[in-house]
Amino acid sequence: MIWEPFLSFFVYPGLIATVLIALFSDWVIRKIKACLQARRGPPIYQPIADFIKLLTKEDVTPRQAHRHLFTLAPMAAFAAVLVVMLIIPFGTATPSIGFVGDVIVVIYLLAMVSVMIMVGASASANPFAAVGASREMMMMFAYEPALIVSILAVAIQSQSLSFVGIIQFQLEGGWMIAKLPIAFAVFIICMQASLGKLPFDIAEADQELIGGPFVEYSGRKLAIFRLVQFMKIVALSSLAVALFFPGPYMGHIGLDFLVQFAKIMGIVAVVAFIDALFPRAKINHAISFFWKVLLAVAFIDIVRALLF
Amino acid sequence: MERKTQTVLPIGPFFATLEEPVHFRLYVDGEKVTGADVIISYNHRGIEKLAESRTYHQVIYLTERICGICNLVHPTAYIQAAEEIAKVELPDRARYLRTIIQELERIHSHLLWIGLAFHFMALDTIYMHVWKDREIVMSLLERITGNRVNKSYLTIGGVRRDIKKDEIPKITEILIILEAAVKKYVKIALEDRTIKARLQGVGILTPQKAREFSVTGPTARGSGLTIDVRKDDPYAAYKDVSFDVVTQSEGDVWSKAVVRLFELVQSVIIIRQCIDQMPSGDIAVPVGEIPPGEGIGRAEAPRGEVFHYLKSNGSNIPERLKIRAPSYVNIPSTLAMLPGNLIADAPLIIASVDPCISCTCRVVDLKSNNQRIFSMEEFAKFSQKRKRNLIL
DSSP states (O other): OTTHHHHHHHTSSSHHHHHHHHHHHHHHHHHHHHHHTTOOOOOTTHHHHHHHHHHTSOOOOOTTSOHHHHHHHHHHHHHHHHHHHHHSOSSSSSOSSOOTTHHHHHHHHHHHHHHHHHHHHHTTOOHHHHHHHHHHHHHHHHHHHHHHHHHHHHHHHHTOSSHHHHHHHHHHHOOHHHHOHHHHHHHHHHHHHHTTOTTSOOTTOHHHHTTGGGTTOOHHHHHHHHHHHHHHHHHHHHHHHHHHOOOOOOSOHHHHHHHHHHHHHHHHHHHHHHHHHOOOOOHHHHHHIIIIIIHHHHHHHHHHHHHO | OOOOOOEEEEEOSSOSSOSSOOEEEEEEETTEEEEEEEEOGGGOOOHHHHHTTSOHHHHHHHHHTTOSSSTTHHHHHHHHHHHHHHTOOOOHHHHHHHHHHHHHHHHHHHHHHHHHHHHHTTOHHHHHHHHHHHHHHHHHHHHHHSOSSSOOOEETTEESOOOOGGGHHHHHHHHHHHHHHHHHHHHHHHHOHHHHHHHTTSSOOOHHHHHHHTOOTHHHHTTTOOOOHHHHSOOTTTTTSOOOOOOOSSOSHHHHHHHHHHHHHHHHHHHHHHHHHOOOSOSBOOOOOOOSEEEEEEEEETTEEEEEEEEEOSSSSOSEEEEEOHHHHHGGGHHHHSTTSBGGGHHHHHHHTOOOHHHHOOOOOOOSSSOOOOOHHHHHHHHHHHHHHHHO
């Protein structure tokens, strides 16, 4: 029907569903960290309360900042991550927007989110933001190749560069996580870096650089940026689910959503555990780890995908 | 001559990680720190001046509020100065009680520091667990003194509250739990490779530079200098208990951390001995007027040596109280420790001297119309110039 695209863009799995799941996953991460730290943790409405609070705060643009880029950066990041959620199949075998090569577009859009963070930080006219932007850039150089290689392994194995093809391959042949477990592990580690969570929260190291790239952002723009970070968690988790263990689809929209939701929460729990249990890596250690160790390990699975 | 591009990275006075206002200027080249500067006068409250308009007992409460963490050592040093002038002979029980409380404070301060060190390394989980164990100490302090922070436990001539006999079994029980927790953290810190890799070789203070800056406390003991007021100039009951002075020789952040960790173990040993050996008797002797004279009080704070000088002129109000807190000599030593390290290590290096800015600020320089910001060298030259003018 004519309203179906609008329903899927704005309600499910588009804007409203993504935002709600994003806020919920932030709560899950905070609650798990609290339990590991012998604390009680926030109540369930805390993330949305934080969001509303930020919306009511004064939104200051520094006088020396590049006003248009400063304002554009959070909006572009939000748009990018939202489109990612529309391309990745969420609880169905066919996504809202699907075409050959959409895996590459997803990689590009997720990278664009990080680039927009850098653009916003560079437009801030603040030395802490500049250092944060340069660290974000160094981290991107570190984790993007390994991330792309692990996704390539899945694409090679399933002989397809579209989500429809990858999911079809797994529905017939079994989950990719069983065939390419190394690629899955590499994906999870790169996801940790992409989300800026420990041990790789180098860009936003708040003990050293106050707010890192976001130091000059306040009010609504900061609310959008933080929401973008939560939505990125959901987007990358959905990507992991679609690439490695898309479920049996029952055809009933409620059941499929629940299965997808449970899987996403599983990955979010893994993210939370790693976040709570590791100290921050130093930037040089992180880069050498990604390039010397992780990239080589990811290629093992490329070879395995090519051979079998 | 090559020109290095130098960025100035200001830290503070408003900064997320520092609870108190202090201004560090780091001169950085890329990610490496090439120079540093510090301004410590943001928390000046005029305590020495206030002391000149309060009676001797009111000044006790004033000195308590110099610092929230080294909460008992400032009154201790001040009261020892007053007791020296008045030639007071402390009852034995009071001496032991003072020792117990000060060692408990040392434990809580070191646990706080360990938690903060883990926080700076982004190991927030252990930070929370360490502070949870610190709550054991705080509740023990509350049980003994009635308060967690501003304990108001000391008076000129003794202490104000006693530990009753039927409380001692409970205290011993709590000490056992505390000792287990302390030993657990010592084990974690010593055996974990990540922590060692992060802290070793960072922010080295050579023994020679340590002597140049006259550092005290764990900052000095981490560089191999065996100075400890509890052994060099024993006060309270320290000459009646046996304990070791912990030193390490490398002078990096790791050494200072190890010194503090082992001092925790030593503190528990001291408290146990005090509880076993504590004689019964009065907890305070009445002290009348403080006669005219000068007195010096020294105490070993968790951060180093606290030094108070008291001059009395026979009235009920001190004539001059001079306070020198340990952070006053420890914080400038960061200027020698910072160059050559990465920016990422700067907060750890600054934290390794356990800065207590509230203790430190005793002087502010203001010019009438515009405010000049002095670097430490300029300031030292300024005071030397003024002294020369005074002599001539």
